[in-house]
Amino acid sequence: MNTERNYTLNDENASLICKLPFISGSVGPNVIDIQALYKQTGLFALDPGFTSTASCRSKITYIDGEAGILLYRGYPIEQLAEHCSFLEVCYLLMQGNLPTQDQLDQLINQVTHHTLLHDQLTNFFSGFRRDAHPMAIMLAVVGALSAFYHDALDIHSKDDRDLCAIRIIAKIPTIVAMSYKYSIGLPFMFPKNNLSYVENFMCMMLGNPCETFIPNPVMVRALDRILILHADHEQNASTSTVRLAGSSGANPYACITSGIACLWGPAHGGANEAVLNMLMEIGDVSNINHYIKRAKDKNDPFRLMGFGHRVYKNHDPRAKLMRATCHEVLDELGLHDDPLFKLALKLEGIALEDDYFINKKLYPNVDFYSGIVLKALGIPSNMFTAMFAMGRSIGWISHWDEMISDPAQKIGRPRQLYTGETHRDVTKITDRIVK
Numbered sequence: 001m002n003t004e005r006n007y008t009l010n011d012e013n014a015s016l017i018c019k020l021p022f023i024s025g026s027v028g029p030n031v032i033d034i035q036a037l038y039k040q041t042g043l044f045a046l047d048p049g050f051t052s053t054a055s056c057r058s059k060i061t062y063i064d065g066e067a068g069i070l071l072y073r074g075y076p077i078e079q080l081a082e083h084c085s086f087l088e089v090c091y092l093l094m095q096g097n098l099p100t101q102d103q104l105d106q107l108i109n110q111v112t113h114h115t116l117l118h119d120q121l122t123n124f125f126s127g128f129r130r131d132a133h134p135m136a137i138m139l140a141v142v143g144a145l146s147a148f149y150h151d152a153l154d155i156h157s158k159d160d161r162d163l164c165a166i167r168i169i170a171k172i173p174t175i176v177a178m179s180y181k182y183s184i185g186l187p188f189m190f191p192k193n194n195l196s197y198v199e200n201f202m203c204m205m206l207g208n209p210c211e212t213f214i215p216n217p218v219m220v221r222a223l224d225r226i227l228i229l230h231a232d233h234e235q236n237a238s239t240s241t242v243r244l245a246g247s248s249g250a251n252p253y254a255c256i257t258s259g260i261a262c263l264w265g266p267a268h269g270g271a272n273e274a275v276l277n278m279l280m281e282i283g284d285v286s287n288i289n290h291y292i293k294r295a296k297d298k299n300d301p302f303r304l305m306g307f308g309h310r311v312y313k314n315h316d317p318r319a320k321l322m323r324a325t326c327h328e329v330l331d332e333l334g335l336h337d338d339p340l341f342k343l344a345l346k347l348e349g350i351a352l353e354d355d356y357f358i359n360k361k362l363y364p365n366v367d368f369y370s371g372i373v374l375k376a377l378g379i380p381s382n383m384f385t386a387m388f389a390m391g392r393s394i395g396w397i398s399h400w401d402e403m404i405s406d407p408a409q410k411i412g413r414p415r416q417l418y419t420g421e422t423h424r425d426v427t428k429i430t431d432r433i434v435k
């Protein structure tokens with residue numbers, strides 16, 4: 001629904017009346033379309049961190065942070081995690097509906113036949129130091145994809161955009177696994193077309209050429225679920241970065257690279273690695289209170305990693321599913337006495353009963369348990385954010401596709417509240433004084 005309402009804005013000098021459209025989505029908060037605000041009033045809106053600003057219209061993912069609801073294309077995350085594979089979810093996010101068996105078979109076939117990298121692209125890896133962070137390598141190699149796959153880069157062609165999406169979904173696991181193999185000095189493992197998407201990734205990542213890799217179905221299911229839970233999260237920082245980069249018409253591989261860069265930060269996708277580092281730093285249950293105290297101290301930058309979320313103010317539904325997956329994996333491996341897991345459970349229990357965390361509505365987020373699951377799967381902690389990127393790539397490319405196909409799309413160009421010097425004249429260098 002789209003109606004117009006009058007709004008009166010008062011400042012000390014005058015009242016300004018503006019007529020702005022009031023728009024309802026299919027569910028969730030209504031919005032005031034402020035595109036004409038400047039034209040009508042000469043005012044900009046200021047919203048650093050976008051806490052009250054919808055940056056676009058989207059049909060992909062819906063979150064109700066108060067109720068702890070996450071829907072991909074209308075389907076609850078709990079149902080998708082229970083009944084679907086990651087590739088079904090990829091199809092859903094990109095195409096808008098769950099696939100039929102034929103459509104899924106076709107997607108599996110396409111993805112399976114695009115997993116190899118151009119042979120010259122594999123030379124990139126040897127240019128890096130062995131101790132480079134895998135995210136740094138991933139950034140460079142994903143960015144370089146546009147130099148190798150420029151046969152289908154017409155962003156206004158749906159066929160090209162779909163092919164780019166297939167290439168992204170298919171090649172990122174290969175790049176992630178190669179980044180890891182390079183860092184530990186082991187040979188790259190080629191993709192195997194007889195394996196499923198997740199089995200193939202596990203084989204490339206954890207297998208070696210001297211042995212046959214036999215995937216454990218519980219581990220495969222756990223990793224598949226991790227990818228589903230990370231697949232999309234509406235206009236989060238990295239997705240918004242991808243959209244902003246894409247709004248200039250930049251190619252999709254460049255845009256996905258900008259998303260990877262943004263994801264790397266500890267407040268976003270770097271949190272899963274940070275959680276594990278934090279648990280190792282805490283070390284023992286007896287130290288928990290000290291760290292809880294630090295997390296509450298305004299003068300201490302320490303935060304309880306894996307806690308809190310910009311949108312979820314009740315619970316993060318992904319965290320619940322991840323906690324259950326964590327139990328399944330540790331049961332399968334007989335690791336329930338794993339000291340890190342015990343420490344995490346204790347820390348979660350203490351924080352959830354602490355007034356500071358209760359009052360600020362800080363609950364465990366998806367990253368609190370994903371690190372423990374990934375560690376149990378044999379993934380080293382410096383690969384965790386790359387794993388997040390692997391899952392989120394389908395979300396990024398789906399949002400990019402949605403944006404590019406929108407006829408109303410224009411370049412993203414925020415304004416600012418300027419607080420610097422006003423006009424001043426340049427003086428001769430000899431007349432300048434130190435300020």
Ligand code: CMC
Pocket residue numbers: 233236266267268269271295296302303304305306307308309310311360362365366367
């Ligand atoms: N530990 C201690 N205090 C916290 C924490 C935390 N993890 N998170 C927020 N707070 C406090 C914060 O100090 C602030 O206090 P005050 O109001 O007194 O200034 C208040 O809670 C609100 O925090 P905020 O930083 O203003 O909230 P935000 O919505 O801007 O930040 C967040 C959300 C996720 C960046 C933040 O909660 C955080 O840094 N958490 C730890 C990092 C983390 O786990 N990130 C993963 C997010 S989930 C994965 C993803 O979607 O990317």
